[in-house]
Amino acid sequence: MGSQEPHKQGGFRGFFRRLATSQAELEADELQQDLDRHGATPIVSCGGRRRFCVTGTLRTVTLRPRGGAPALEAELYDGSDVIDLIWLGRRKIAGIEPGRMVLAEGLVSMQDGRKVMFNPRYELRPAGGA
Numbered sequence: 001m002g003s004q005e006p007h008k009q010g011g012f013r014g015f016f017r018r019l020a021t022s023q024a025e026l027e028a029d030e031l032q033q034d035l036d037r038h039g040a041t042p043i044v045s046c047g048g049r050r051r052f053c054v055t056g057t058l059r060t061v062t063l064r065p066r067g068g069a070p071a072l073e074a075e076l077y078d079g080s081d082v083i084d085l086i087w088l089g090r091r092k093i094a095g096i097e098p099g100r101m102v103l104a105e106g107l108v109s110m111q112d113g114r115k116v117m118f119n120p121r122y123e124l125r126p127a128g129g130a
Contacts, residue, residue: 038103038125044080046108046115054083054117055103055125061096076102083108083115085122101125 040055056078064073072090076083085104087093096102106120 040078040103042080043076043078043083043115046081046083047110049107049109051106052108052117053103053105054078055101058096058098058100058102061098063091072096074102076104081115083117084111085120086116086118088119095124096122 038055039053041052043054043056046052046054054076056076059075059077059082061072061074064071066086066088069089070091072087072093074085074096076085085102087096101124103123103125104117104120105122106117108115108117110116
């Protein structure tokens, strides 16, 4: 019986790992449907110093000075990739907080291997992608 216990624990761990993966996949699928609904481009397809409209969920929001001036940085996830939205000269923007759905439009560039959009136009979306 003792030899079965580790197998059971591994089974439970595997179950919870699959459950967590399934939850992440469900979230990604919902975000992908939101892209279509709002006519946005998947972040994974953005690049090349062109303007894009993207939508997704803010994962993190951080105040990080750049060149001695304040800069509000937010990581946006759409189920395909992430992009950093950076508002120069801003310490806080009402409604820009983790978990918030946002539609953003601006010029996408690369910085330190990450996609970045500086001072994007944005629209706060209601929870649930409505």
